[in-house]
Amino acid sequence: MAKAKTTAFFCKECGYESAKWTGQCPACRAWNTMVEEPVAKKESSRRIVPGAARQAAKPVKLSEVSIKEQDRISTGYRELDRVLGSGIVAGSLVLVGGDPGIGKSTILLQVCRNLAAAGHKILYISGEESLKQIKLRANRIGEISGELLFLCETNLDDIEGAIRETKPEVVIIDSIQTMYRDDVSSAPGSVSQVRESTNILLQIAKGMGISVFIVGHVTKEGVVAGPRVLEHMVDTVLYFEGERNASYRILRGVKNRFGSTNEIGVFEMQEQGLVEVENPSEYLLSGRPQEASGAVVACSIEGTRPILLEVQALVAQTNFGMARRTAAGTDYNRVNLLMAVLEKRCHYEMSRYDAYVNIAGGVRMNEPALDLAIVLALVSSLKDRPVNPKCIIFGEVGLSGEVRAVSMAEQRVREAAKLGFEACILPQVCLEKIKKAEGIRLYGVKNVREAITTI
Ligand code: TYD
Numbered sequence: 001m002a003k004a005k006t007t008a009f010f011c012k013e014c015g016y017e018s019a020k021w022t023g024q025c026p027a028c029r030a031w032n033t034m035v036e037e038p039v040a041k042k043e044s045s046r047r048i049v050p051g052a053a054r055q056a057a058k059p060v061k062l063s064e065v066s067i068k069e070q071d072r073i074s075t076g077y078r079e080l081d082r083v084l085g086s087g088i089v090a091g092s093l094v095l096v097g098g099d100p101g102i103g104k105s106t107i108l109l110q111v112c113r114n115l116a117a118a119g120h121k122i123l124y125i126s127g128e129e130s131l132k133q134i135k136l137r138a139n140r141i142g143e144i145s146g147e148l149l150f151l152c153e154t155n156l157d158d159i160e161g162a163i164r165e166t167k168p169e170v171v172i173i174d175s176i177q178t179m180y181r182d183d184v185s186s187a188p189g190s191v192s193q194v195r196e197s198t199n200i201l202l203q204i205a206k207g208m209g210i211s212v213f214i215v216g217h218v219t220k221e222g223v224v225a226g227p228r229v230l231e232h233m234v235d236t237v238l239y240f241e242g243e244r245n246a247s248y249r250i251l252r253g254v255k256n257r258f259g260s261t262n263e264i265g266v267f268e269m270q271e272q273g274l275v276e277v278e279n280p281s282e283y284l285l286s287g288r289p290q291e292a293s294g295a296v297v298a299c300s301i302e303g304t305r306p307i308l309l310e311v312q313a314l315v316a317q318t319n320f321g322m323a324r325r326t327a328a329g330t331d332y333n334r335v336n337l338l339m340a341v342l343e344k345r346c347h348y349e350m351s352r353y354d355a356y357v358n359i360a361g362g363v364r365m366n367e368p369a370l371d372l373a374i375v376l377a378l379v380s381s382l383k384d385r386p387v388n389p390k391c392i393i394f395g396e397v398g399l400s401g402e403v404r405a406v407s408m409a410e411q412r413v414r415e416a417a418k419l420g421f422e423a424c425i426l427p428q429v430c431l432e433k434i435k436k437a438e439g440i441r442l443y444g445v446k447n448v449r450e451a452i453t454t455i
């Protein structure tokens, strides 16, 4: 009889399992991410909890399922509530990912403080920091009152016991990569440990109706599994973005079973923890150079909210046969495509120029509505003629140089008017749909050439 396999190879990035080692993961195409780990025992996936007799579930009609309003708890932060889909859903499993040191523990501690102050019972489990360290952080973010319990523990069986004993409404697991189960033989942070640990937390969340927040570090290298391994197991995935040396942080929802994805929440890291940024447009446009060529204000929709941002382009004569192109904060291939459109449809000799495109503020925006702004920023820089700083631009550009409609044009125009913009260049089709716009002149354009003359 063949010997049963005791180890397998797992991808640290996406959790792909394979019987043999490969240099590149066949699933996510990442290099050098396959690691050998013991295979988790089969019976572990079907656990019998002592004291809680397993009941077979009965099929029911959806009309018999009741949804109560209070099933959603507000976090006390409007920015975070929006990303979660108007609050924390009872019994949900939320993954908060991000680079180490970006502020995951900080925001969760602040949320815990708000929830405890609102009378909820919270259990914060840290496997990374001692109680003293947590206290030091808590002192920075301010007064903590109410029923907020802390536990420093990494063994999930003990954690499960503590949760069953204290019966909190919300549990925070500060970093899944430090948690381990005795019956899984691989080291904490390995793919199978991270997966099996999440499995237990999933059972706790669904079985007891407790909302569980899991912190997952994004790891570039090293032996710990990344949070992408668990994306499919949890209800909601939030990622913390932002440059470490800049103070703002963007919380982006990439998966949400209870709300729309692509919502973002903007925060700023200050001395006393993270502070919400109520108006991200103002924030992203602050410090904008006036009368500089190659800078254009665009409007992108993030989830349900319009956000104004500055698109910058620098076009300079190339010194080599091959022109250089870079795109920071937006899609590189999209920028190449738009330059080809300019070359072919408007007869600008773009191949003789290097071009650098950047979305100011270090944010990433990939909406096609930015196309027209990128095109006009490139032309403005090429001709060294500044665009009116009180003008905003949006519209999708097609391959034949036509300017196509984008969604939610009226919201974009309203946001621009609110921030004191005086003119707006938008697709002609959208212009016809907008009923009224006060305090802002609208210019509808049909193609790129028309947009360039309007400017
Ligand atoms: P932290 O929440 O510990 O990061 P993570 O849990 O994602 O690893 O964030 C720590 C960083 O935030 C650290 O660099 C210090 C900074 N910070 C402040 O600037 N102000 C504060 O009030 C706090 C608590 C942290």
Ligand code: MG
Pocket: 101, 104, 105, 106, 128, 174
């Ligand atoms: Mg932390």
